[in-house]
Each structure stands twice: as structure tokens, then as C-alpha cells.
Amino acid sequence: MEFSSDLEKIKVLMEDCEYDEAEKILKVLFKKDPNNVEVLDYLGELYLNIGNFKGAKKMLEKSISLKPDSNPDKYMDYSQLLDSPIKRVEAYQKAIQLYNNNLDQNKNDINKSKEIKESISSALSSIASLYMTTDLCDDPNAEKICEDSISKALNICPNSIEALLQFSNLRILRKRDNEAKQAMYKILEKIKNIDNNDKNIEEQEIPERDILINLSQNFAEMKLFKEACYIINIILKKDDEDIECYYLLAVYEDNYRNFFSAMEA
Numbered sequence: 001m002e003f004s005s006d007l008e009k010i011k012v013l014m015e016d017c018e019y020d021e022a023e024k025i026l027k028v029l030f031k032k033d034p035n036n037v038e039v040l041d042y043l044g045e046l047y048l049n050i051g052n053f054k055g056a057k058k059m060l061e062k063s064i065s066l067k068p069d070s071n072p073d074k075y076m077d078y079s080q081l082l083d084s085p086i087k088r089v090e091a092y093q094k095a096i097q098l099y100n101n102n103l104d105q106n107k108n109d110i111n112k113s114k115e116i117k118e119s120i121s122s123a124l125s126s127i128a129s130l131y132m133t134t135d136l137c138d139d140p141n142a143e144k145i146c147e148d149s150i151s152k153a154l155n156i157c158p159n160s161i162e163a164l165l166q167f168s169n170l171r172i173l174r175k176r177d178n179e180a181k182q183a184m185y186k187i188l189e190k191i192k193n194i195d196n197n198d199k200n201i202e203e204q205e206i207p208e209r210d211i212l213i214n215l216s217q218n219f220a221e222m223k224l225f226k227e228a229c230y231i232i233n234i235i236l237k238k239d240d241e242d243i244e245c246y247y248l249l250a251v252y253e254d255n256y257r258n259f260f261s262a263m264e265a
Contacts (some may be wrong), residue, residue, distance in 0.1 A: 057081045072098035085134035092123040121157035124149045128166045225256035
């Protein structure tokens with residue numbers, strides 16, 4: 001009972017980004033039972049979040065060796081620590097397999113099923129991204145794999161920001177700009193709905209920075225600089241010391257002919 005209570009406490013601390021406190025409890029639990037996969041998975045996630053990639057990889061590899069068919073989330077984390085694109089794809093595929101198993105077991109739980117579907121969609125979107133942005137693009141089946149992965153991702157989660165973004169990336173590569181724009185504006189509408197709610201910026205479920213940067217660059221590629229500026233300003237609301245974003249904002253504002261704003265940025 002005490003162990004379950006500790007894990008619940010760790011879960012809350014991790015969600016609140018209280019990593020120092022979570023690590024203290026996890027180290028105690030790890031010392032008591034260094035082969036407990038739940039502790040190993042939490043440590044792997046924690047170390048990944050704080051940038052201790054060597055520690056994260058060590059914990060997740062140990063967890064995978066002990067229980068390879070438990071917790072698909074650990075494969076999502078592990079994939080981010082691998083250098084080989086094909087190994088990353090394999091990790092995502094394993095995650096998808098385990099998520100599908102969990103989906104069957106939780107088909108009567110609407111909220112849990114929705115959460116699992118979002119995770120599957122995210123993994124499929126990540127596979128598509130790898131086939132567009134790494135050496136895997138030289139694979140003769142790369143385009144088909146991208147199309148299939150994105151199609152599956154949108155089928156299981158039609159409003160997934162990650163899936164819509166990868167769809168727009170692929171359509172831009174194929175010079176199918178109108179289709180790309182439709183997906184980009186769907187994302188923008190979702191982001192505006194989040195941005196316009198009454199929550200503090202820190203409490204809002206804003207997409208990750210990399211997603212927003214990618215989206216802003218896609219709008220700029222389409223010469224839609226007003227939209228590109230809006231997206232970058234959302235990042236700057238959260239971190240007003242992001243130098244890369246000020247640079248991008250300056251470029252976008254300059255192209256939008258807002259020269260004073262460009263100079264300020």
C-alpha cells in the first residue's frame with residue numbers, strides 16, 4: 001500500500017514538473033528494489049525531462065530487458081534517446097503494438113481509450129516525421145510509409161495536432177499547398193481556442209515548442225507571415241528569453257513588412 005501511495009505521489013510531482021522531489025522518492029524506492037520496472041520507467045522519464053540522457057537510457061534499457069511487454073510509454077521515451085532512425089522507428093512500432101493491446105483492454109473506458117488513441121496517433125506521426133527528416137527518406141518506400149502512417153494517425157485521432165502537422169509537412173514536400181494550408185489552419189484554430197481561454201499561459205495545454213516552430217515555418221513557407229508571427233508569439237508568451245524565436249519573429253515581421261516590429265524583435 002505504501003509503495004502504491006509513493007507511486008501516486010510521484011505521478012503528481014512529475015505532472016507538476018517537481019522533478020527534484022520526485023527524484024528523491026524514486027531514489028529511495030530504487031535502492032529498496034532496483035528491478036522494479038515502474039520505478040525504472042519513472043526514473044527514465046524523469047532523467048529524460050531533466051536532460052540526463054545517459055541515466056534515462058540506462059533505466060529504460062533495464063526496464064525493457066526485465067519486462068519488454070509492459071508500459072508502451074517507456075518505448076516512446078526510449079525512442080528519443082536513440083541515434084539510429086530505424087531503431088527509433090522500431091521503438092515507436094513496439095509502443096504502438098502495446099498501446100493497441102491496452103486499447104482492447106480498456107475499450108469500455110472512454111477517457112482511457114481516448115488517451116491511448118492519442119498516444120498511438122503521436123507514435124505514427126513520429127514515424128512519418130522520421131521518414132521525412134532523416135536518412136530514412138532514401139528508403140524507396142518512404143513516401144508510402146509516410147502516407148500510411150499519417151492516414152492511420154488521422155483515422156484514429158482526426159484532430160491530432162501532431163498528425164495534422166506531419167500531413168502538412170508531407171503536402172508541402174509534394175507541392176500540394178492547398179491541402180497543406182487546410183491542415184495548418186485546423187491546427188491554428190485549435191491553438192487559438194486554447195490561447196483564448198481564461199487559463200494562465202503556464203496552465204494552458206499549448207503544443208510543444210518544436211511543434212509550434214515547425215508550424216510557424218510552414219506558414220512562412222506559404223508566405224502567410226501574419227499566422228507565422230502569431231504562432232511564434234505564443235512561444236514567447238511562455239518564454240520571453242527564447243532567442244531563436246525572436247530571430248524567427250524578426251524574419252517573419254520583416255517579410256510581413258512590419259519593419260518596426262522586426263527591428264524590435
